[in-house]
Amino acid sequence: MPTATRTTGLTPERIVGVARGLISEHGLDWFSMRKLAAELEVNPMTVYLRFESKDELLDAVARQALQDVRLPDLPDGTWEERATALCTALRNHLLADRNLLGLFATADRLSGAVAQSVEQGLSLMEELGLETDEAVQGFRALFWHTVGFTLVHHSFDSFPADTPGGLQASIGAVDAATHPAFARHLPSFTSVDGDALFDQTTRLLVAGMHRAATSSQGAP
Amino acid sequence: MPTATRTTGLTPERIVGVARGLISEHGLDWFSMRKLAAELEVNPMTVYLRFESKDELLDAVARQALQDVRLPDLPDGTWEERATALCTALRNHLLADRNLLGLFATADRLSGAVAQSVEQGLSLMEELGLETDEAVQGFRALFWHTVGFTLVHHSFDSFPADTPGGLQASIGAVDAATHPAFARHLPSFTSVDGDALFDQTTRLLVAGMHRAATSSQGAP
DNA sequence: ACCTGAACACCGTTCAAGT
DNA sequence: ACCTGAACACCGTTCAAGT
Numbered sequence: 001m002p003t004a005t006r007t008t009g010l011t012p013e014r015i016v017g018v019a020r021g022l023i024s025e026h027g028l029d030w031f032s033m034r035k036l037a038a039e040l041e042v043n044p045m046t047v048y049l050r051f052e053s054k055d056e057l058l059d060a061v062a063r064q065a066l067q068d069v070r071l072p073d074l075p076d077g078t079w080e081e082r083a084t085a086l087c088t089a090l091r092n093h094l095l096a097d098r099n100l101l102g103l104f105a106t107a108d109r110l111s112g113a114v115a116q117s118v119e120q121g122l123s124l125m126e127e128l129g130l131e132t133d134e135a136v137q138g139f140r141a142l143f144w145h146t147v148g149f150t151l152v153h154h155s156f157d158s159f160p161a162d163t164p165g166g167l168q169a170s171i172g173a174v175d176a177a178t179h180p181a182f183a184r185h186l187p188s189f190t191s192v193d194g195d196a197l198f199d200q201t202t203r204l205l206v207a208g209m210h211r212a213a214t215s216s217q218g219a220p
Numbered sequence: 221m222p223t224a225t226r227t228t229g230l231t232p233e234r235i236v237g238v239a240r241g242l243i244s245e246h247g248l249d250w251f252s253m254r255k256l257a258a259e260l261e262v263n264p265m266t267v268y269l270r271f272e273s274k275d276e277l278l279d280a281v282a283r284q285a286l287q288d289v290r291l292p293d294l295p296d297g298t299w300e301e302r303a304t305a306l307c308t309a310l311r312n313h314l315l316a317d318r319n320l321l322g323l324f325a326t327a328d329r330l331s332g333a334v335a336q337s338v339e340q341g342l343s344l345m346e347e348l349g350l351e352t353d354e355a356v357q358g359f360r361a362l363f364w365h366t367v368g369f370t371l372v373h374h375s376f377d378s379f380p381a382d383t384p385g386g387l388q389a390s391i392g393a394v395d396a397a398t399h400p401a402f403a404r405h406l407p408s409f410t411s412v413d414g415d416a417l418f419d420q421t422t423r424l425l426v427a428g429m430h431r432a433a434t435s436s437q438g439a440p
Numbered sequence: 441a442c443c444t445g446a447a448c449a450c451c452g453t454t455c456a457a458g459t
Numbered sequence: 460a461c462c463t464g465a466a467c468a469c470c471g472t473t474c475a476a477g478t
Contacts, residue, residue, distance in 0.1 A: 032452085
C-alpha cells in the first residue's frame with residue numbers, strides 16, 4: 001500500500017512493467033524479487049516500499065497483463081462463428097503471454113479487467129435476446145471456458161504417442177474386462193492437438209448456447 | 221531413475237504417498253524437499269537417490285493423484301444428464317485434492333491415467349454413435365473442459381461485490397461510449413458462483429455435443 | 441552399495457541504521 | 460521522508476566422505 005518516489009523515480013507502474021517483462025522473457029520460476037531489484041538497479045528492499053509482498057506484486061502484474069489485452073474486431077459471419085472467433089482471439093492473446101498465464105489461476109479480482117472482451121461478449125449475448133443476468137452468465141461461460149482451456153494447454157504438448165511403444169507404455173495396460181470401451185478405443189488415443197481440441201470444444205459450447213437461447217423463445 | 225532400499229525401507233511409493241499427504245494438508249507452497257525428508261525421518265539428500273529432482277517427484281505425485289480418482293457410477297437419466305453427471309463427479313474429485321490441482325497444469329502425461337472416467341466417457345460417446353476417433357475427441361472435450369474449469373475455480377472466490385463500493389471500485393469506470401453493452405450490464409456483474417457457472421457451462425457443452433452427433437445422422 | 445554432512449548459491453522478508 | 464546493509468530463516472542441489 002505505501003507509495004513514494006523521491007530519488008529513484010521508482011513508480012509502482014514501472015516496477016510492474018519491468019517485472020512483467022522479466023517474467024515474459026524468463027518465466028515465472030526464474031523470477032525473483034532480487035533479480036527484479038537488480039534489473040531496476042535498486043536495493044532489493046526498496047521494492048517493498050511499494051508492494052507489501054511478492055504475492056501482491058504478482059497480483060498487480062497479472063491484473064495489468066489482462067488489462068492490456070486488446071482483441072481484434074469480430075469478423076462477419078453467423079452468430080456461432082463470431083462467438084467462436086471471440087474465444088479464439090482471447091485465447092491467442094492469453095497464450096502470447098503464456099509465462100504470465102500461471103498467475104491467472106491465482107490472481108485476485110481479474111475478472112473485470114478485460115473490458116473489450118466483455119463488450120464483445122455481452123453484445124453477442126444481447127443478440128440472442130438474453131436478459132441482463134443471463135447475458136452476463138453466458139459471457140462468463142465463454143470467458144472462463146477459454147481461460148481454463150488455455151491454462152491446461154501445455155499439458156497437451158507432452159502427451160506420449162511419439163516415443164517408441166509410447167502410448168501403451170505411458171497409459172499402461174488397459175483391462176478389457178473392466179474397461180471395455182477404453183480398450184476398444186485405445187488406438188485412437190494419439191497425441192492431442194490443443195488448438196483443434198479447443199476449437200472443437202468451443203464450437204460445441206457455442207452451439208449449445210445458441211440453441212438454448214433460441215429454442216426457449218420458441219418459434220411463433 | 222535410481223532405485224534402492226536397504227536400511228531405510230524408503231520406496232518411491234512411500235515417498236510419493238507422504239509427499240502427497242503433506243501437500244494435501246499444507247499446500248503446495250508450504251511443501252519442500254527438506255520438510256518431506258523430515259517427515260520421512262531421513263536425510264534430505266536420500267530422497268534424491270529415488271527422484272532426480274523436486275520436479276520429477278511432483279510429477280509422480282500428480283500422476284498418482286489422478287490415477288487414484290474413482291468415480292461413482294453414473295445415475296439413470298437422459299444422455300445429457302449422464303454426461304453432465306460425469307463431468308461433475310470428475311470435478312468434485314479434482315476439487316477434493318485442490319492442493320494438488322496446481323500440479324495438473326504442468327504435469328506431463330497425465331491424460332491416460334483416469335481410466336474410469338475414460339471408460340464412462342467413451343461409453344457415452346458410443347451411445348451417440350460416434351466413430352472411434354470422434355468418440356475420443358468428444359471425451360477429451362469433456363475431460364479437459366472439466367480440468368480447465370476446475371483449475372480456474374478459486375479465481376471466483378475472491379471476486380469483489382462484497383467490499384463496500386466493491387464492484388465499481390475494482391472494475392473501475394466503464395466508459396459507456398466505448399463499452400455500451402458493458403455499461404448496460406454492469407449491475408449484473410455480481411460475485412461468481414463457481415459451481416453454478418460450471419454446471420451451466422457443462423450443460424451447454426453437453427447439449428451442443430448431443431445435438432451435433434444426433435443431427436449429423438439425420439432423421440430417416 | 442547405500443546413505444549422510446557440509447557446503448554452495450540462492451530465496452523472501454525483517455529491522456535497525458543511515459542520509 | 461526515503462532508502463539501504465546486514466541478518467534471519469529458509470530453499471534445491473552437488474559432492475566428497477563415511478559405513
